[in-house]
Amino acid sequence: MDATAIVLAAGEGTRMKSKHAKLSHAILGKPMINWVVDAAIEAACERIVVVVGCHADEVRALLADAYADSPIPVETVEQAEQLGTGHAVRIALEATGINKGPVVVLNGDLPLIQPETIRRFASSIAEGDVAGSVLTMTPPDPFGYGRIQLDAEGSIVRIIEQKDCTPEQAECLLECNAGCYAFDGALLAGHIGQIRSENAQSEYYLPDMVEILKAAGERVGIYHCDDYRDGLGVNTRAQLAELTAIARDRVNARLMAEGVTFIDPAQAWISPDAQIGRDTVVWPQTHLIGRAQVGEDCQLGPNARLTNVRAGNGCVIDETVAIDVALEDDVTCGPRAYLRPGTHMLTGSKAGTHVEIKKSTIGEGSKVPHLSYIGDTTMGAGVNVGAGSITCNYDGARKHATVIGDGAFIGSDTMMVAPVRIGAGALVGASSCITKDVPDGALALERSEQRIIEGYADAKRAKE
Known part of the structure; x- marks a missing residue:
């Protein structure tokens, strides 16, 4: 025509x-x-x-x-x-x-x-x-x-x-x-x-x-x-809200007809350009923005905002903000995770509670469970990152890369000062500041010697 x-x-x-x-x-x-x-x-x-x-x-x-x-x-x-x-x-x-x-x-x-x-x-x-x-x-x-x-x-x-x-x-x-x-x-x-x-x-x-x-x-x-x-047209903010609710209901009705479950359709805002696979469950306060693509058998939300996200099958994305990221199958995110542009999480990987990841690849089965920041990093398979660990990727002028090999174990409260490479199977002791490359299979420790002064606390309290 x-x-x-x-x-x-x-x-x-x-x-x-x-x-x-x-x-x-x-x-x-x-x-x-x-x-x-x-x-x-x-x-x-x-x-x-x-x-x-x-x-x-x-x-x-x-x-x-x-x-x-x-x-x-x-x-x-x-x-x-x-x-x-x-x-x-x-x-x-x-x-x-x-x-x-x-x-x-x-x-x-x-x-x-x-x-x-x-x-x-x-x-x-x-x-x-x-x-x-x-x-x-x-x-x-x-x-x-x-x-x-x-x-x-x-x-x-x-x-x-x-x-x-x-x-x-x-x-x-x-x-x-x-x-x-x-x-x-x-x-x-x-x-x-x-x-x-x-x-x-x-x-x-x-x-x-x-x-x-x-x-x-x-x-x-x-x-x-x-x-x-x-x-129906939009001339006021009230009409904008009214038509948004109608659009939401149309989109959600179409997705439910295609096999998607909504716990409460009135509390999920899905872009008309988004795609969701069958048997995925959408919990309340979930937002899919832009051309988000989510596979089958996923759990989305509650309280998740996903912008231009590509997610595979079997993912659990709980209370997560994710922008321009790719998640392969069986990835777990949240609660309260922040995935920034350029993040690529491979099959079975995890970004846990209060974790922020930016422009990084998280290898297959690798876990960043809680309270950590990973930026400009290439992480291999089977890595475990302890709580409170960060990659120090910015020197005030430029960003630098961190590489973590397969099977490495990063102890809690570790700072990895980029550029730095931690080898496959390496162990990093808790509370270390890593500034030099760690060879495959090695143990890296960086701590001041602990001193104990007997009776100091009792004497201080007595003096006060």
Whole structure:
């Protein structure tokens, strides 16, 4: 289907009371604008044009970060002066030369719109029955939405705004305008210049295209959303929270249908781009952000925040913050572990209570059980790190590497001052400060001699 999506993202969003672009505000960790663009891509639109305006640089940056490698190019066109939706669409058409095929105009603040809705909406034009179509819905409370008046054949007679509705119309006209439109591209390009700004706001309104196309002898219909939530928009922080809850429920319902267990679905926030394998259990207060991937038979949470994490099967990730890390099968983390970017934990390894790991490889079956910091380290298999041990990897100017060989045993309260290598099978005595390489199979001790002065404590107390 040779359809184009024009996404309107130029508005100020003053009711959000924010110094940021409204569409940069996230739902389940994903900016609103990206929800809409992703839906258009998944709907197989062949061209996507985003009209930016207020906070244009911020919105462009979001798009550049997310779609640099997208097979469907995402273009931006700037509406320097916000003169209404009709003006925005005209600028997009003039800048891109779009003049054929179905053109779907979407609001960037409709994050819940689903790809199938967009695809079918565009198809209503591609099939040639109508020259234009309005996306409609029947929300439980229609107050505030424009009402659609239809004739006997299902064509639009007019759109009546809430402020213009009589009590009778408000009661009987329940079909509401969701604010998205689809047009035949050639007719849209040919007639967009007829929109006028003779109104109180002196703006060019895209809904005027309905009357313009009808006056040209064309038929304009509707496409009704089966799920009214597709047409819900975000203008306030309260609506952002409301739609986040809806998105959460949709994502969690899909995952449960695929075989994932949620102890309390209302207390788990999973990115729409995350993947979770079957028979994994998600405990309350678990957050999966970005493109997290979790295998089968895992335990996630409670109180875990995992951003762009790749985890294998059988992992237990309890009360852990992990960012840009890879966990192989049967890894155990937490409670209260912090895994920073670049961490790679091999099969059967462990990061225990109050452990922080950064840019390090933890070997197969190796354990960092508690109260330790491991940074810039390559650790072999079967290593045990005692409580309170740290790799001193930063000299104030540069980071240095630590290497710990297979089967090494690191005693509690050990400082390993990088760069340093501890050999395979080596033993390091507790409370040592290791500044030199330790050979394979050796014992390393670094302690001051313990002195005992008999009777000192009793004498001190007597004197006091």
